[in-house]
Amino acid sequence: MKLPAGEAIIKIIKAEGVRHVFGLPGGHILPLYDGIYKTEGVEHILVRHEQSAANMAAAYAQLTGEPGVCIVTAGPGATNLVSGIAEAFIGSLPIVVFAGRGATTTSQKGASQEIATDRIFEPITKWSIRIDRADMIPDIARRAFTIARGGKPGPVYVDLPRDLLPQEVEFGEYTPAPTRSAIAGDPDLVRFATEALLSAERPILVAGGGAVMSGAFDEVRQLAEVLALPILTSLAGRGIIPDDHPMSVGGLGAHRNPLSKDLFLNADVIIGVGTKFEEMETNWRDGFLPDRRAVYVQIDIDPAEHGRSIIPRYPITGDARTVLGQILSIVASSGRALSAEAFEAHERVAQIRKAMAAIEVEAERIATESRVPIHALSVIRAARKAFPRKTTIGIDVGCLAQHIAGAMPYFRVYEPRSVIVPSSFYSMGFVASGFPAAKLVYPDRPALCFVGDGSFQMVMNNLPAAVEHNLPVTWCILNDEAYGSIRDIQTYVYGQRYLGTDLHVQPAFAKIAEANGCYGERIEASQDIGGAFARALEANKQGQPALLDFVVGHDRMTQSTEFFTYFRGEMPGMDKRI
Ligand SMILES: Cc1ncc(C[n+]2csc(CCOP(=O)(O)OP(=O)(O)O)c2C)c(N)n1
Ligand SMILES: [Mg+2]
Numbered sequence: 001m002k003l004p005a006g007e008a009i010i011k012i013i014k015a016e017g018v019r020h021v022f023g024l025p026g027g028h029i030l031p032l033y034d035g036i037y038k039t040e041g042v043e044h045i046l047v048r049h050e051q052s053a054a055n056m057a058a059a060y061a062q063l064t065g066e067p068g069v070c071i072v073t074a075g076p077g078a079t080n081l082v083s084g085i086a087e088a089f090i091g092s093l094p095i096v097v098f099a100g101r102g103a104t105t106t107s108q109k110g111a112s113q114e115i116a117t118d119r120i121f122e123p124i125t126k127w128s129i130r131i132d133r134a135d136m137i138p139d140i141a142r143r144a145f146t147i148a149r150g151g152k153p154g155p156v157y158v159d160l161p162r163d164l165l166p167q168e169v170e171f172g173e174y175t176p177a178p179t180r181s182a183i184a185g186d187p188d189l190v191r192f193a194t195e196a197l198l199s200a201e202r203p204i205l206v207a208g209g210g211a212v213m214s215g216a217f218d219e220v221r222q223l224a225e226v227l228a229l230p231i232l233t234s235l236a237g238r239g240i241i242p243d244d245h246p247m248s249v250g251g252l253g254a255h256r257n258p259l260s261k262d263l264f265l266n267a268d269v270i271i272g273v274g275t276k277f278e279e280m281e282t283n284w285r286d287g288f289l290p291d292r293r294a295v296y297v298q299i300d301i302d303p304a305e306h307g308r309s310i311i312p313r314y315p316i317t318g319d320a321r322t323v324l325g326q327i328l329s330i331v332a333s334s335g336r337a338l339s340a341e342a343f344e345a346h347e348r349v350a351q352i353r354k355a356m357a358a359i360e361v362e363a364e365r366i367a368t369e370s371r372v373p374i375h376a377l378s379v380i381r382a383a384r385k386a387f388p389r390k391t392t393i394g395i396d397v398g399c400l401a402q403h404i405a406g407a408m409p410y411f412r413v414y415e416p417r418s419v420i421v422p423s424s425f426y427s428m429g430f431v432a433s434g435f436p437a438a439k440l441v442y443p444d445r446p447a448l449c450f451v452g453d454g455s456f457q458m459v460m461n462n463l464p465a466a467v468e469h470n471l472p473v474t475w476c477i478l479n480d481e482a483y484g485s486i487r488d489i490q491t492y493v494y495g496q497r498y499l500g501t502d503l504h505v506q507p508a509f510a511k512i513a514e515a516n517g518c519y520g521e522r523i524e525a526s527q528d529i530g531g532a533f534a535r536a537l538e539a540n541k542q543g544q545p546a547l548l549d550f551v552v553g554h555d556r557m558t559q560s561t562e563f564f565t566y567f568r569g570e571m572p573g574m575d576k577r578i
Contacts, residue, residue, distance in 0.1 A: 001172060005137045006031025006165040009098060010039045012141045015174045018069050020045055020060070020440050022053035026073020028100025028113065031165035033071075045440070045469050050077055052462045054084025055434030057095045059420045062236075063392070063441040065180070065213055067094040067148045074100035074162070075113030079120060083427045084434070085155045086124040091236065091423030092209060094153035096144045097121075103163035104132055121157035130159040134167035138174075145177035152302035153180075153213060180214070183301065185318035185326055193271070193297040193314040194330040197227065200269035200295070205229050206252065209236030209423075210274015210300060211320045217416040219324035220273070221245065226328070226337035228346040230263050234275045235395070235408060235421045243412040246349050249356070253281040253288050254403040254563040259355040261559075264290065271297045274320045277309035278424045283563065284309065299323045363410045370526040373553040376400040376478050378526050380411050383448060383476060386533035391446045392438040394420045396431040398452025399485040399560060400478035400552060407450040409559070418442075420449075428452070433459035436471035436545070446474070446540055453479040453549075454503065463516035463545065472540040474533075475547045477509055480554055487554070492561065513547035522549040 003011065009032055013021065022045045025033050036044050047053045050072045057068025072078055078099040088095045102114030118130040127147045131140055137160075144156040197203050207220055220240050224231050224247035231241050231248055235255060241248045250260030264270075270290050282288040290296065290310065298305075298312035299320055306315035316323055331337050343349060367381035395407045402408050402421075413419055420438065422430050431449060438447035456477050466473060487501035513520025519539035523532045529550070536546035 001170075002168040003171045004031055004035070004166050005134045005169045007035035007038060008138055008169050008171040009141050010035030010042055011171060012138060012174060013069055014039060014042050016145050016176050017066065019043060021069045021071050022047060022056040022437075023071035024048070024050050024053060024073070024077060026077050026100060026113070028074040028102070028162040029071060029077070029098070029160070029165075032098060044071075045437075045465065047465050048461045049459075050080035051084055052433040052459065052465065054081040054088070054095070054097075055430050055459075056437040057434075058084055058088045058091070058093045059431070059434030059437040060441060061088065061093040061095060061153070062091075062420050063417050063438065065215065065417070067096050067145060068437070070095065070097045072097070072099050073113070074102060074117070075115055078117040082120065082124065084430065085121065085157070087423050087425045087427050087430050088155045089124045089126075090425040092152050092154055092213065094148035095155040096148050097155065097157045099157065099159055101130065101159045101161045104161045105163055107161075118157065118159040124155070125157045126154040128157040128159070130161070131164060132161065134164040134169050137164065137169055138171055142174070142177050149177060149180055152210075152300075152305070181319065182322040183317070183319045185299065185316040185323040187326070189314050189316050190323060190326045191330060193316060194327045196269050196295050196297065196314070197271065197327070198331065198334060198336055202263070202267050203227070203229055203269040203271070204232055204263050204267040205271045205273060206232045206234065206275050207237040207240045207273045208234040208275025211237055211240055212417060213274065214301070214320035214322075215416075216240070216273065216321035216324050219321055219328060222328055223324060223331070225340075225343050226331055228338060228343055228348045230348070230352060232260050232264060234281055235402075236423070237275060238408070238419045238421065239413045239416050242414040244414065246353055249352060251408060253283065254559055255281070255408040256559050257359050257409050259352065259359060266291070267294050269295045269297070271299065272310075272312070273299045273324065274301070276305060280424050280426070282309065371553065371555075372525070373551050374524070374526050374529070375555050376406055376550075376552045377410055377555075377557075379476065379478060379529055379550045379552065380407050380450070382529040383533055384412055386530060386537065387446050387448050389414045390418070391448055392418050392420070392442050394431045394435040394438065394447070394449030394451070396449065396451035396455045397422055397426050397428045397485075398455050398478070399488060399556070400480060401450035401452050401455070403559065406478065409557070411450075428455040429459035432456055432475055433462045435473050435475070436462070436466040436469065438473055439471040446537060448474050448476060450476050450478060452484065453477050453481065453506065453509075454483045456509070457507065460507075460512060463513065463518055463547075466545040467517040470543055472543050472545045474536045474540055474545070477547065477549045478552050479506070479509070479549055480552050481506055482554070484554060488556065488560065509547060509549035517544070519544050519546040520549070521547075522551065524551045
C-alpha cells in the first residue's frame with residue numbers, strides 16, 4: 001500500500017501502541033496532522049507551548065514506561081522542546097519527537113525557520129537523525145521506537161524535511177519495535193553480590209528510576225521481606241514500595257529523614273538498583289555518601305553508568321527486575337529467607353517501625369501547629385489526608401514542593417508508577433506543565449501536583465490545554481513569594497544579601513485559574529486547608545482542573561539546612577558562617 005509519508009508515521013505511532021500525541025502545529029509538520037485527522041485512535045493533545053509537549057510526553061513515559069510522542073514544527077517549535085527533552089535524557093525517559101524541518105531542496109538558502117535542529121538535539125538524545133529521503137521514513141520511525149525503549153531508555157529526535165512528508169511511501173505489514181528485554185546479570189557477579197548481602201550486618205537497598213522503569217515492584221518488596229532489608233528511594237524511585245510497608249524508610253540527601261540518613265551512613269552493604277547517586281542526592285560528599293568501607297553493588301541496564309559516582313565492588317549489568325529475581329532465587333535456595341513470622345519478629349523491623357513512628361509524630365506535630373504564614377508541611381500532610389491512596393502525584397522543582405519542608409519526605413506514596421518528578425536536570429515547571437498527562441494514563445485517579453510559585457509561573461500558559469482536553473488535575477502551589485531554594489543559598493552562604501530571589505510582584509494565581517476555566521482558590525489560614533482540598537477534588541470530579549494557591553512561610557526542615565550549607569566556603573569571598 002502507498003501512503004503519504006506523514007500519514008505512514010501516524011500509522012506507525014498507532015501500531016507502536018501510542019494513543020496520545022502531544023504537539024502544536026506549524027506549516028512544516030501539517031502532513032502529520034493530516035495523518036492524525038485520517039487515523040482513528042490517535043488523539044492529539046494541543047499544548048500552548050511546545051515545552052509542555054515534551055513535558056507531557058516525559059510525564060506519560062514516567063507513568064507508563066512507554067515512549068511519549070511529540071509532534072512539533074520546524075525551528076522554534078523544535079527548539080522550544082529543548083529543556084523537556086534534556087530532562088528526559090538525564091532522567092532516562094523514552095520519548096520520540098517528530099519535528100518539521102526546512103525542505104531538502106531549499107537547504108542552506110535561508111528558508112523560513114531553518115536551522116540545524118538535528119545538531120541541537122544531538123547531545124540530549126540517544127539518537128538525533130535528519131532524514132533526507134522519503135522512502136527511509138518508515139524504517140527510521142520504527143528504529144526511533146526501538147532506540148527510545150531499548151537498553152537505558154531515552155529520547156529520540158527525528159528531523160523531517162517538509163518536502164518529504166507528502167511523498168508517497170510503501171507501507172505494508174508493520175512489526176512493532178521490540179519492548180524492553182529482560183537481560184539477566186552475570187551469574188558469578190550476582191552470586192558474589194548475594195553472598196555479600198547475606199553476610200552483611202546492616203545492608204540496605206537504594207531503588208531509583210531504573211528500578212521503576214523495569215517494573216521491579218514485587219522483587220523489591222520480596223527482597224525487603226525475606227531479608228528485613230530497608231528500602232531507600234531516590235526521587236524517581238518513589239512508589240517502588242508502598243510508604244506504609246515496614247521496610248520503606250525514605251530518601252537520600254535533601255530528601256532524607258533521620259532514619260534513612262542513619263541507615264544509609266551506617267550500611268555495610270548497599271545495593272543500588274537503577275540509581276546514580278548524583279549531586280542532588282549526595283552532594284558527592286562525606287555525610288551524604290555511603291561509608292567508604294561499605295560494599296557497593298550497582299545494578300544498571302547500562303554498563304556506562306557503573307561507577308559514575310560511586311565505584312561498585314560488584315557492577316552488574318542487566319535489567320533491574322531480572323537481576324533482583326536472580327538474587328531472590330539465590331536467597332531462597334540459601335535457606336536464609338525469613339518467614340513472615342520471622343520477619344515480624346526481626347529486630348531491625350522493630351527498630352524501623354519505632355523510628356518511623358517517631359518521624360510521623362514529629363511531622364504531624366509541625367503540620368498541625370497553626371502558623372501564619374502556613375507551614376508547607378501542613379499543606380502536604382492535609383493533602384495526603386484529603387486525596388485517596390490511589391492518587392497520581394507530581395513533585396516539581398523547588399524546596400517546598402520537593403524536599404525541604406515538602407512533599408518528598410513527608411508525603412506518603414503508595415502506588416508504583418504513580419509519581420512524576422524531575423531528573424537531576426531540575427527544570428523549573430517541568431512536572432507542573434507535563435502533569436495533565438496523568439489523567440490520560442489514570443483517568444479514574446485524582447492527580448495532585450506540588451509546585452513552587454516561581455516554577456508555576458514558568459508554565460502557567462498551559463492551563464487552557466488541561467481544560468480543553470478534559471484533564472482535571474489539581475495544582476497545589478506552595479507560594480513563599482520567592483525562588484526559595486536559591487534564596488536559601490543567599491541566606492546560608494551569602495550573608496542574607498538577597499538579590500533576584502524575592503518575588504515582589506506576584507500574579508493572582510486563583511484569578512488566573514478562573515480566567516482559564518479552572519477552579520481557583522487562595523488559602524492563607526491553616527483552618528482553610530482541608531476545605532480547599534475538598535473543593536478542588538469536587539471540581540476535578542466535575543471535570544474541572546483546580547489550582548490552590550497556598551501562602552506559606554520560609555520554614556525549613558533539618559535536611560534542608562544540612563544540604564544547602566555544603567556550598568559554604570567553596571567559593572572565594574563566601575560567608576563561612578551559617
Ligand atoms: C529553568 C530553571 N531556571 C532556574 C533554575 C534555578 N532554580 C532552582 S530552584 C529555583 C527556585 C524555585 O522557586 P519556586 O518554584 O518558587 O520553589 P521554592 O524553592 O520557592 O519552593 C530556581 C530559580 C532552575 N532549576 N530551572
Ligand atoms: Mg517559591
